[in-house]
Amino acid sequence: MVIARSALGKLRGKYDSLSTTEKRIAQLALNSPSTVSEMTIRELASAAGASTASISRFVKRLGYANYREFTMELAHVVVVDAQEGAKLFKELGEGDSLGVIANKVFHSSMASLEATNDALSENDIARAVLKLINAGTVNFFGLGGSSIAALDGYHKFVRTSLNVAYHPDYDIQLMQAAKLTADDCAVVISHSGKNYETIQIVKELKANHVPIIGITSYSGSPLARAATVTLLSLTDEIKYRSEGMYSLISQIAILDSLFMMTVLRSSSRTQPVLMHVRDVIERTREEP
Amino acid sequence: MVIARSALGKLRGKYDSLSTTEKRIAQLALNSPSTVSEMTIRELASAAGASTASISRFVKRLGYANYREFTMELAHVVVVDAQEGAKLFKELGEGDSLGVIANKVFHSSMASLEATNDALSENDIARAVLKLINAGTVNFFGLGGSSIAALDGYHKFVRTSLNVAYHPDYDIQLMQAAKLTADDCAVVISHSGKNYETIQIVKELKANHVPIIGITSYSGSPLARAATVTLLSLTDEIKYRSEGMYSLISQIAILDSLFMMTVLRSSSRTQPVLMHVRDVIERTREEP
DNA sequence: TTATTATATGTAAAAAAGTTTCACTTTTCA
DNA sequence: TGAAAAGTGAAACTTTTTTACATATAATAA
Incomplete structure (x- = not known):
């Protein structure tokens, strides 16, 4: 040739x-x-x-x-x-045009998604999904910037057959946490994983033995340690002024994934997927 | 450039x-x-x-x-x-494992971001940024699923020196729209671009000659036609049950971009960028 | 509903772009 | 030196693209 x-x-x-x-x-x-x-x-x-x-x-x-x-x-x-x-535009230069700024922002977001996807383990996902579909009520917790992801989670899951709850107010979130039991499920979202109010909620949940699905960017954070399952929302390494910015998109993508999996459960054709969920869990009982 | x-x-x-x-x-x-x-x-x-x-x-x-x-x-x-x-991802097969589902969701999101980035024109971005930084108040409008993006926009821009407003309630959004003038700026977000309530708000805004930055997925939608500047949040062509899902991420990325550009404005070192904004606008006076 | 206006679309003629023919010039080499 | 070969541009010719116009269709208003 x-x-x-x-x-x-x-x-x-x-x-x-x-x-x-x-x-x-x-x-x-x-x-x-x-x-x-x-x-x-x-x-x-x-x-x-x-x-x-x-x-x-x-x-x-x-x-x-x-x-x-x-x-x-x-x-x-x-x-x-x-x-x-x-090829090689790394950082945002001072004289960069608007088009370049937009490019950079979009590519950072994409890089964050890629990193987050890479870091997800099938095992963790499976455990999270199982908790969700077997929960009496699913409750979203998130404050400050993470309240947006929490709200998004609520919006998505409210379309499913699950019972879901979310309140933007911290005090109500705390009270809600106090009412939950081991039969429910809590999805706690926090970029840093160590916000004081968020941790108060986590403590309350732990006291009641509520299963916690934690979504955070730091695997060593209090939230990650306390959670039953931790899903990491990683961000692109190159930081601008507000590093939490790209983690929101990763958080949302994680919620999207959980949502899709939960929806698929109800479809009889995808029953095998659910079986597979159980399989995966059986197969890996060690834990982090 | x-x-x-x-x-x-x-x-x-x-x-x-x-x-x-x-x-x-x-x-x-x-x-x-x-x-x-x-x-x-x-x-x-x-x-x-x-x-x-x-x-x-x-x-x-x-x-x-x-x-x-x-x-x-x-x-x-x-x-x-x-x-x-x-890029070898096709449709979600019935027996796909959870890991594959997650992969698919993440890659759809990334594809959506790529398409959105591709479709953005520097001219439009420039016009949008100029409207924002010169506005008396910046108001976010979004209902249903798009309320999340609107809230996110509020959360981001509230950290800047701009005066921003957002209310989750439709009636209040409508009243707020009635209060605005040509000196303000409205950011209206709607996936379909034709939601009835959203269009009512748009009409109110038009009546008051308020500049509208529209964020929607359909360039032919009423919102896109009515908006002063339209920024398209495209989604990956492969649709699942809820097609609005991936547009949220694109919407947020657009808001991220606008936010970054607005923030950069206040830094004196990046004044050239602003000059460039004006240049771009001057240079391209034709077009829709 | 019907009249009116705007939008879409194809046909056909005009314009523009590209190719080939042919006559003329220049170069090559026995 | 002089025939054959190669190079070149003008103009005829072909193909491609654009524009003008007429008609059909959809949207809008009365």
Whole structure:
């Protein structure tokens, strides 16, 4: 199989065998492929001081079927080049355009999702799902920035057959926690995992032996230690001013996953999945 | 530097506002950009069951000067895609394990972010940021599922020097809308862009000439048409039961971007960015 | 509902782009 | 030196693309 030579390669390769006029044309294409790729045959002809006929013959001699094919390949060259150069934007530079800022934000989010996904263990997920679908009531807890994720969890799960509860107010969350039992399930969300009020809630839950699904970014945090199952919402390593920003998206994606799995449970066709959940749990009784 | 929206981004961004015939054309281009990039206008017309005239108008509507420019950009996409490598996730199979389900959810989210990022135009972002930083008060509106994104917007922007407001209650949102003026700014979030209550709010805002930043997934929706600036939160094409699920993450990422840009404004070191915002706007006065 | 207006779409003519023919010039080499 | 070969541009010709126009269809208002 013959490797596809780039347009510039062909140009350089045949350069010596070209006539004077054709060399002029080739020169133009080699010097500024991007410009030439956008020219019509007439424009190129006049730029090279040649006739359109010469250009037409020129591209055929290079092996292209027609002029359009030639410009197309020139354009490819341009793209590849541009990408090589653009690779490496790490940090947000001071003079960055809005487009670059947007790119950076989106890619940080995507990196956070990727990291979070990588860190999830099937075993933990399975245990979490089992707790959820067997719970009398499912209760979401989250304060400050994490209240958004908690609210989202409520919004999603309220569509299922589960009994769910969430209250934005801290005092009510605390009272709610006091009412739960070992038959219920609590989903506690906290980026840092050590917010004082959140920990008060966790203590209350522990006192009542309520199963806790903790969603936090720090595996060593009080929340992570106290939780029955911990799901980590990792963030992209490059931090801006507000590091909690990208963890929200990871938190939500975790909730999405739990939601999807819970929904699938009710579908009879996906009963096998549920069986599999139990299997996974049986198979791994050791625990962290 | 103006961000180059990819051809696919443009296609996805405008897709919803296209006519039936044009959707057919767009579909072809989205499905096999490489093939289409090599077609003449006639071939594409017959492949799409349309006239050459329609194709010509179609590419102009997308913002290209002529058909050749369009095929050229499609060819670019091909190169970029080929380099990305294969993305092999398809649908969720019935017997999929929990780990696979999680993978799928996360990758759908990432794909949604990618599509959303692709479809954002720097021009639109710039206009949105300018509206925000010059507004007397910034007001978030969102009902149902989108209330979460609205709340998130409030949470983020409340840390800035801007005056922000958000109320979860519909009636209060409506009253709040009635109080705003042309000096304020409204951020209206709605996945479908056509929720009845949301549109009532939009009408109220329009009556008062309040600038509207619309965040929705459908470029042809009433919200998108009414908004001063529309930012599209695209979702991965593969839909599950609840398609709004992945748009939340895109919505949040858009808000993150706006937030970052707004924050950067207050840093004196990044004043150039702001200048650039104005530049971008000056430079691009046409367009919808 | 019907009239009216806007939107979509294809046909066909015009314009633009690209290719080929042909006559003329220059170069090559016996 | 002079025939054959190669190079070139003008113009005829073909193909491709755009635009103008007419018609159909959908949306909107009375």
